[in-house]
Amino acid sequence: MNIIEKSIVADMSLAAEGHLKIDWVKAHMPVLNRIREQFEKEQPFAGLKVAISLHLEAKTAYLAKVVKAGGAEVTITGSNPLSTQDDVCAALVEDGITVFAKYNPSPEEYKQHLIKALETKPDLIIDDGGDLVSILHSERKDLLTQVRGGAEETTTGILRLKAMEKDHQLQFPMIAVNDAFCKYLFDNRYGTGQSVWDGIDRTTNLVVAGKTVVVAGYGWCGKGVAMRAKGLGANVVVTEIDAIRAVEAYMDGFRVMSMEEAAKIADYIVTVTGNRDIIRKEHYAVMKDGAILSNAGHFDVEVNKVDLDAIAVSKRTVRRNIEEYQLADGRKFYLLAEGRLVNLAAGDGHPAEIMDMTFALQAMSLKYVNEQYKNIGKKVANVPYELDEQVARFKLQSLGMSIDSLSQAQRDYLDSWKEH
Template sequence: MTTTLQSIIRDAALAPEGKLKIDWVQAHMPVLNRIREEFERDQPFKGLRVAISLHLEAKTAYLAKVVKAGGAEVVITGSNPLSTQDDVCAALAEEGITVFAKYNPDAAEYKDLLVKTLETKPDLIIDDGGDLVTILHSERRDLLPQIRGGAEETTTGILRLKAMEKDGSLQFPMVAVNDAFCKYLFDNRYGTGQSVWDGINRTTNLVVAGKTVVVNGYGWCGKGVAMRAKGLGANVVVTEVDAIRAVEAYMDGFTVLSMADAAKVGEFYVTVTGNKDVIRGEHIANMKDGAILSNAGHFDVEVNLVELAEMSVSKRTVRRNIEEYLLKDGRKIYVIAEGRLVNLAAGDGHPAEIMDMTFALQAMSLRYVNENYKEMGKQVIKVPYHLDEQVARTKLESLGISIDTLSAEQKAYLESWAAH
C-alpha cells in the first residue's frame, strides 16, 4: 500500500539539526531500541499505515522511526501547536516518514494538518488528547471503517475515550496507555515533575526556593510537580476537588487549601487537572502582583485567559513564552506559553529515559491492538500486565539491575488459602 505522500513542514534545511536531536535521544532509549530490534525482525505492521499525533519533538520522532522499522508507513502530526519542533519534522521527512506539522500554526492550519493526517486512511493510530479520535467520530466518519484501533497517551484523551465508550460512540478499540503502571508511575510523576520545572525555570530565569508554589490537582502529574517544587525549596500548596487526594497531599507534607485561599498566597501556579476554568477571574482578582501562571494539562483551558484579558488594560510579550497582563488596578500577572503545556510549549518535554518506557508501551500496545483488534470490541482496553512488566524488566536490564524471582514453593504459598 506504500504511496508517495508530500510532507508539509516549515523548512527542510533544518533536517541536520533535527537528526542530531533524534540521535541523542536514541542513545538514551534502550528499551525502545530493544523493541526496534524485535520490530525489524518480526515486521508486525508490514503493509499497514500508522497515523501518529503526539508532541512532535525528538523522542516522538524516534518512536515514529521504531514503528516504521516494524514495516509501517508512518504519517505523523503534532498534538499541540507550540510543542512541534521544525528541525525534528524536517529530519523525519528526510527519512521517509510523512510529516504534517509546523511550529505555531494558526488554529485553522493546525486543524487542517490533523485532518490531512487522517485523510491518508491509516489502519492504526497513536493519539494524544483524543484529537484524531474526536475528528474521526465527528466530521470524518467516512474514514472510520479503515481503522483497526489504536493507543492513547494522556489522561485527557482517556477521559474523552471513556465518555465515548459510555455513550456507545466509540467505533474501535483504544488501548489506555496512560493507565499503565510504567506510564503513570514514572512518566506522569517523574517525567512531568522534572519537565514542568525545566520549562518554568528556563523560561522565567527566576528562583523557586522560598517562593510559594500552588499546584492545582494532585493526581500522578500533580504529585510529581509538587515533589519537584519541594525539592527546589518552594513552599508548596495543593488544591484539590478529590477528598482522598487532598488527604494524601496533606500527609505528604503539603499545605492544602481551596483555590480561593490559595489565590492569595501563590507566586507560581501550575494547573494539572485535565479540567477547565481551574483558575478563573475571581481567583486572579486576589492574586499577588507578579504572580506567574502556567499549565501542565493537555488543553489550554485550565487558566481562563478570556476572563484574565477582560480584567486587563494591556497585554505584551516580556520574554519568549511569557505574556504580561496589566490589570486595571496596576497589578501584573504573567502567563507562560499561552496557558498551553508548559513542559513542551516552553521546554523539551520529559527526559528521554522516561519517555523510553512510555513509548515502549505505545509501540507494544499498537502491536497488541493489531494482533487482537477483531476480538477486542469497541471499547477502551487496559494495557496487558505482561507488557507493562516486560517494559519494566527491560528497563532494569538496561540499568544493570537484577531482582529476585519467586520459587515454586513461594508461589504456592501465596496462592494457598489454607492455614500456613
C-alpha cells in the same frame, strides 16, 4: 508524489539539526531500541498504515521511526501547536516519514494537519488528547471503517474516550496507555515533575526557593510537580476537589486549601487537572501582584484567558513565552506559553529515559491492538499487565539490575489457603 512533496513542514534545511536531536535521544532510549530490534525481525506492521498525533519533538520522532522499522507506512502530526520542533519534522521527512506539522500554526492549519494525517487512511493510530479519534467520529466518519484500533497517551484523551464509550459512540478499540503502571508511575510523576520545572525555569530565569508554589490537582502529574517544587525549596500548596487526594497531599507534607485561598499567596500556580477554568475571574480578583501562571494539563483551558483578557488594561510579551497582563489597579500577572503545556511549549518535554518506557508501551500496545482488535471490541482497554511488566524488565536490564523470582514453594504458599 514523494514524501517530501506530500509533507507539510516549515523548512527542510533544518533537517541536519533534527537528526542530531533524534540521535541523542536514541542513545538514551535502550528499551525502545530493544523493541526496534524485535520489530525489524518480526515486521508486525507490514503493509499497514499508522497515523500518529503526539507532541512532535525528538523522542516522539524516534517512536515513529521504531514503528516504521516494524514495516508500517507512518504519517505523523503534532498534538499541540507550540510543542512541534521544525528541525525534527524535517529530519523525519528525510527518514521516509510523512509529516504534517510545523511550529505555531494557525488554529485552521493545525486542524488541517490532523485531517491530512487521517486522510492517509490509517489502519492504526496513536493519539494524544483524543483529537484524531474525535475527528474520525465527527467530521470524517468516512474513514472510520479503515481503522482497526489505536493507543491513547494522556489522561485527558482517555477521559474523552471513556465518555465516547459510555455513549456507545466509540467505533474501534483504544488502548489506555496512560493507565499503565510504567506510564503514570514514571512518566506522569517523574517526567512531568522534572519537565514542568525545566520549562518554567528556562522561561522565567527566576528563583523558586522560598516562594509559594500552588499546584492545582494532586493526580500523578500533580504529585510530580509538587515533589519537584519542594525539592527546589518552594513552599508548596495543593488545591484539590477529591478529598482522598487532598488528605494524601497533606500526609505528603503539603498545605491544602481552596484555590480562592491559595491564589492570595501564590508566587507560582501550576494547573495539572485536565479540566477547564481552574484559574478564573474570582481568583484574579484576589491574586497577588507578580503571580506567574502556567499549565501542565493537555489543553489550554485550565487558565481562563478570556477572563484574564477582560480585566487586563494592557498586555505585552516581556520574554519569549511570557505574556504580561496589567490590571487597572497596577497588579501584573504573567502567563507562560499561552497557557499551553509549559513543559513542551516552553521546553523539551519529559527526559528521554522516561519517555523510553512510555513509548515502549505505545509501540507494544500498537502491536497488541493490531493482533487483538477483533477480540477487544469497541471499547477502551487496558494495557495487558504482561506488556507493562515486560517494559519494566527491559528497563531493569538496561540498567544492569536484576530482581528475585519466587521459588515453587513460595508460589504454592501464596496460592494456597491451607498453608500457614
